[in-house]
Amino acid sequence: MSRIISALLLAVAAVTAHAEEPLQLVDNVPDRHVVVKGDTLWDISGKFLKEPWRWPEIWRLNKEQIKNPHLIYPGDIVLLDMSDGHPRLRIGKPVRSGTEKVSPKVYNEPLAEEIPSIPPNIIEPFISQPLIVDEDELKDAPRIVDTPESRVVAGNGDEIFVLGLNAPNDRWFIYRPGVALKDPTTKEVLGYEAAYLGTAIVRQPGEVALMEVLTAREEILKGNLLLPAEDPGLLAYVPHRLEQDVSGQVASIYGGVGTGGKNSVVAINRGKDSGLERGHVLGLFTKRVSVYQDKDGKNQTVALPEQRYGLVFIFRTFDRVSYGLVMEASRPLTIGDVVHNP
Numbered sequence: 067m068s069r070i071i072s073a074l075l076l077a078v079a080a081v082t083a084h085a086e087e088p089l090q091l092v093d094n095v096p097d098r099h100v101v102v103k104g105d106t107l108w109d110i111s112g113k114f115l116k117e118p119w120r121w122p123e124i125w126r127l128n129k130e131q132i133k134n135p136h137l138i139y140p141g142d143i144v145l146l147d148m149s150d151g152h153p154r155l156r157i158g159k160p161v162r163s164g165t166e167k168v169s170p171k172v173y174n175e176p177l178a179e180e181i182p183s184i185p186p187n188i189i190e191p192f193i194s195q196p197l198i199v200d201e202d203e204l205k206d207a208p209r210i211v212d213t214p215e216s217r218v219v220a221g222n223g224d225e226i227f228v229l230g231l232n233a234p235n236d237r238w239f240i241y242r243p244g245v246a247l248k249d250p251t252t253k254e255v256l257g258y259e260a261a262y263l264g265t266a267i268v269r270q271p272g273e274v275a276l277m278e279v280l281t282a283r284e285e286i287l288k289g290n291l292l293l294p295a296e297d298p299g300l301l302a303y304v305p306h307r308l309e310q311d312v313s314g315q316v317a318s319i320y321g322g323v324g325t326g327g328k329n330s331v332v333a334i335n336r337g338k339d340s341g342l343e344r345g346h347v348l349g350l351f352t353k354r355v356s357v358y359q360d361k362d363g364k365n366q367t368v369a370l371p372e373q374r375y376g377l378v379f380i381f382r383t384f385d386r387v388s389y390g391l392v393m394e395a396s397r398p399l400t401i402g403d404v405v406h407n408p
Contacts, residue, residue: 089124089153090116098158099144108305108379108393110144114155119305119347119377119408124155127304198257198384204243207291208232211274220279220286226266228275228292237295238277240264240286247387249335250315250402256335256386259318263290304345305379312340312348313406316399317387325398332378334388334405342380342388349408350376350392350399372404 091114099113111118138144143158208230213220220226231238244259263284270276279286314336319326326332336342351372360366376395380388392399 089120091153092116095146097146101138101140101142101144103140105140107138110138111305114146114153117408119379120307122304122306124153126154198247198387199260204241204258204260204291204293206230206232207241207293208238208275209292210240210286210288210290212288218287221282222279224279224282224286225269226277226279226286228266228277229273231268231271231275231292233294235294236268237280238266238268238292239295240266240279241291241293242284243291247317247333250317256317257384259333260291260293265295266292305347306345308341308346308348308407310341311407312336312342312346313404314340314348315353316350316401316403316405318401319399320389325400326392326395327398328376328392328395330392330395330399332390332392332399334378334380334390335386336405337384337386337388339385342383344381344383346380347393347408348378348380348390348405349374350378350395351404351406352397353402353404374408375399377408378405 092112095114099110101110107121108118111121111124115121115124138157145156145158147154147156208228210220210226211229212227214225217224228238240263241260242263244261246255247257247259248255261284263286264282265280266277267280268275269278314334316332317335318333320331320333334342334348351374352370353372354370355367356370357365357367375397376399377393378390379393380390382389
């Protein structure tokens with residue numbers, strides 16, 4: 067398999083796209099890093115940069131390469147190059163010593179998997195779910211009408227009868243219509259979060275199709291709805307800066323909890339309509355109001371200055387809602403916290 071990483075080394079986009087904000091290296095920055103299994107592009111960038119979301123700049127990637135990045139593999143050596151006065155990361159290879167005896171060998175090793183942008187085990191369950199839908203979008207969706215022997219609950223390996231399969235897909239996701247997702251300030255309904263329950267496959271098509279439940283995250287019941295399974299991919303999620311100003315709020319913390327932290331999945335009340343796309347990084351900021359007494363002894367309120375306490379990595383977008391993974395958080399986050407350009 068040819069090494070697609072070679073294209074990375076030919077990138078010629080200027081690293082000074084944001085010349086007014088030069089890249090800042092970490093203290094005691096290393097001159098190299100040997101890539102190991104378990105590394106992510108975010109982790110590797112954080113070993114060199116104080117702002118790891120500016121990953122494409124230090125690799126000098128252009129916009130096309132951001133959309134279709136060339137990834138690296140365990141065993142590669144990431145080198146810090148300062149030869150032109152600006153930091154740049156390159157891929158290096160081990161150099162054999164002149165005294166090392168070279169003899170024919172037969173190598174038998176599996177192909178290495180590419181290094182992902184962020185921890186895949188955390189966001190993989192959310193790549194195709196949760197799902198934001200309009201109020202009427204699920205009304206005509208296929209639905210479970212029964213189970214063999216009319217059992218109340220279906221689980222892994224169980225069969226289900228489904229009415230109204232309206233697409234030729236073999237694999238389907240099972241949903242329960244969720245609650246309205248509201249804007250924290252205006253209380254406007256941004257959409258409805260359909261709760262993902264599991265995945266099923268068609269075993270016998272027909273007006274009433276026989277399907278098998280492949281995975282069940284929660285109890286699957288009569289009346290639950292189905293939508294075709296999608297797989298938008300996982301590895302090509304390169305962190306990159308926003309080219310426009312975006313300001314919004316945390317609309318919900320997935321799972322219905324009131325507070326979150328690092329590795330929480332959050333919904334943001336901004337989406338494609340605001341220019342957000344997967345890979346964009348937003349800062350998390352406090353939004354606090356203080357009550358004090360004025361000179362007359364009357365209570366007054368004043369908004370305190372915003373302070374950035376974390377970063378969120380956008381990995382899925384809808385028209386007015388985006389989902390992000392909290393990469394850093396120095397304090398608990400809550401619904402209503404502000405997000406905007408870091």
